[in-house]
Structures are given as structure tokens and as C-alpha cells.
Amino acid sequence: MKNLLKRIDYALAGIYDASGLETVRKALCTELLGIDVLSFYTREPLEPDSERERLLEDALRRLAGGEPLQYVCGNTPFCGLSFRLDGRVLIPRPETGELVEWVLQNRQETGNLLDIGTGSGCIAVTLAHRLPGWSVEGWDISPDALRLAALNNELNGTDVTFRGVDILTNPQSDIKFDVIVSNPPYVTESEKLDMEKRVLDFEPDLALFVPDDNPLLFYRAISRFASANLTAGGSLFFEINPLFAHELVLMLESGGYHNIELRKDLYGKERMIKADT
Template sequence: MQQAIQFIRSNLSASYSTLELQSVSRLLISKVSGYSFTEIIVNKNTTFSEEQRKILRNYVEKLKSGLPIQYVLGETEFCGLNFMVNDAVLIPRPETEELVQWMLEEIEHDSLVLDIGTGSGCIAIALKHFLPGADVYACDIDEDSLGVAANNAENLGLKISFFQCDILKTEKSDRKYHVIVSNPPYIPCSERKDVMSRVKDFEPERALFVKDSDPLIFYRKIAQFAQLNLFPGGNLFFEVHRDFGKACVQLLEDMSYAEVQLKKDIFGNERMVKAVKK
């Protein structure tokens, strides 16, 4: 196993920082060996078989191309749960875990919840896992994304109602909800040059970028949808671009939402918004 770790480091040191490389190495060794991180330490002198070395070489070659490790391995962890991911969906981020945690602190355990732009299903599935009494619905414009999300829910034994929807062209739902949440596209196209290559070159653009001329388009449309489809007193949650938090708050206040809150993430960025329908 020590040889395998050295092989990873020698091939990927130019692609990752020291801390990133340590994490990548642990993930690769764990995937190939089947060991937990603790078991890797205990079994550090284990020798890989030829088949395991072949698998490892294949992973490393893909990583050298810039492909995110989550796509290489086909999985990632979110809120302590294992999710399948591929290039049809965004890779779940730690900031979104914070949004889920905030929601768990705020909403009733038997809520009707809608996740708009569900992607891998991470928000909807995490909510259903921790709030088994909730009735959770999730939609996305992309059929392939919905397939990934549905598989993730099935693998975790959770019942969620998924459906296809273009929220920019949708006004009315056939039901009302207590909670609507979304982590929509919010990066202006002008910032594309500043986004890491392994993000902008591999993750789905439609889930990342919006036109510079209207960066809040999804927030406005979802807030309009929520006005019609939230119960009075219902909660609307957003993840937002760190530079547009205050603008999102102003948008919601101008639309007569109450108790609008802007919350910072662990890095001190204004990344989460909550509002209440009057």
C-alpha cells in the first residue's frame, strides 16, 4: 500500500496542493482496497494485487486529465450519506450541507417539502433521511439528473417523489408546500475565468452559470413560484452567491416576504437565505 501511495503522489503532485493530495490519496486507497480510513493505517503494509494496481492506474490517469475525483470514483459523501454522482449533476458541496443543517433546525418534521433543481438529490434526500416524517418532492429540468437522484434515493431506501420541471416556465403546482428550497445556478458568466478548471470543464454548465444581465433570474422566478405554492407561513430557503446575498434579501423583501434572514457559512461568506411567506 505504501508503494501505491507513492505512485499517487508522484503522478498527481502537480495537480493538487499537499492537503488536497492527502485527501485524494486516502479516497483512492479506500476505494481500491475497500478499507476505511482507519483500516488503511492499520493495514498500511498490505500489497495490492495486479488487478488493484490496474484499477488505481486507471483512476490516476483520469485524475491527471483534471476530472474531479468524485466523478472518477462515481460517488461522494454528503451529510454523512453516500451519493452516486456523474457529469450529469453538480458535485455536492460542504456549504450546501450547512443549508440542510439550517433547514433541519427550522422546519417541522412532517413538512411538505419541494427541492427545485435537485441535481444529485442531495438536499431532498438528506432532508428525508433526517426527517422521515416529511413528504419530500424534488424536481429538475434535466432527465439525466433526475435519474441520478432517483437512484440515490433508492440506494438509501428513501421515498421521494421526483418530477421533471423547467422552473423558469412553471407557475402553478398541483399541491402546496410548507417548505421550498433551491440551490440554483448563480455564477455570472463573466466569472467563468475565475472558476477552477476541474469545475468549469467537467461539471454541468447549466447548473453553474447565469447571464450577467440577470444573475438573480432563478431566485426571482422561484420566489414568484413560492408565492403561489407555499402555504401561508411557509419557508423559502436558498443557497446564494456570496456576492449576491444582500441583493437576494432585497428581492424577497420587495416581494413582501417576511422574516428574511441572510446567514454566513463557516468561511464567513453570506451564502444562505431564508424567508417566510406572509
């Protein structure tokens, strides 16, 4: 085990800080190479294994090239569940988990819920898992993302219905939803200058960016849809760009929503908003 860890350290020197390197060590050993957690922490000796050797060499090459750890390992934990991941979808962030926990507060036993821009399905699948009496749908424009979301639905034993829908085309629905939640694209093109290279190089632009001159593009479309398709007293939840939080409040107020509430994430940024019909 010690030799294995030395190889990881040597290959990734200068790419990760000490904390990040320990995260990478554990993920590669336990998630990618299948070493149990106890053996990892006790540094038990390992027998040579050609398959592990191949997996490790490939992983170190990809990580050295800047590819995110979650894509290299092929999965990530989220809200107590495990999700398969690759470059077809965004990597779930802790802030999105905070949004999920907010949605879960004070929910009735049954209802209809829609996740718009579902990506990996992390929001929809987690909510379906935690709200077993609810009917949950996940929409996305990307067929590739929907295929991965369906796999995560199957692996986590949930019953989410996924549909290929472009929310910008003013879609219609026969269902009235009690909750609509979305983490839509909200990073403006000009913000690319401040972003990590591994995000720009590997995560899908389709799920990240909006034009500088129309930063609320998806929020306008989703709020219009929600105003017509939420039940009376239903709730709309968004993950948001903190730079446009107050513009979004004004937009929702002008759209007839009430009980509008902003919340900060664990980093102290205004990252979530809730509005009721």
C-alpha cells in the same frame, strides 16, 4: 501499501498540495480500491491484485487530467450519507450542507417539502432521511440528473418523488409546500475567469451559470412560484451568490416576503437566505 502510496504521489505530483494529496490517497484507497480504513492508516502490505491495478491506473489518469476526485471515485459523503456522482450533476459543497442544517431547524413532525434544481438529490434525500414524517419532492430540468437522483434515493432508503420540471416555465402544482429549498444556478458568466479549471471542464454548465445581465433569473422564478405555492407561514430557503445577496433581499421584500434572514457560510460569505410567506 507504501508502494501504492508512492505511485499515487508520483502520478499526482504538482497537481495537489500536501493536504489535498492526503485526501486523494485516502479516497482512492478506501473508496475506490476497497481497502479498509485501518489498513490504510497502518500501511499494511497489500497482495497484488489485477483489478485494483486497473482501477488505480484509470483513476490516476483521470485525476492527472484534472477530473474532480468525487467523479473519479463515483461517490461523495454529504451530511452523513453517501451519494453517487458523475458529470451529470454538481459536486455537493460544504456550504450546501450548512443550508440543509438550517432547513432542519425547528421543523414540525410532518409537512411537504420541495427541492428545486435537485441535481444529485443530495438536498432532497438528506432532508427526507432526517425528516421521515415529511413528504419530499425534488424537481430538475435534466433527465440525466433525475436518473442519478433516483439512484441516490434508492441507495439511501428514502422516499423522495422526483419530477422533470423547468421552473422557468411558470409550472403549476396541486400541492402546497411548507418548505421550498433551492440551490439554483447562480454563477455569472463573467465569474468564469476566477474559477478552477476542473470545475469549468467537468461540472455541468446547466447547473452553474446565469447570464451577467440577469443574475437573479432563477431566484425570481422560484420566489414567484413559492409565493403561490407555499402554505401560510411557509419558508423559502436559497443558497446564493454573495455578490447579489442584498439585491436578493430587496427582491424578496418587494415580493411580499417577510422575516428575511441572510446567513454566512463557514468561509464568512453571505451564502444562504431564508424568507417566510
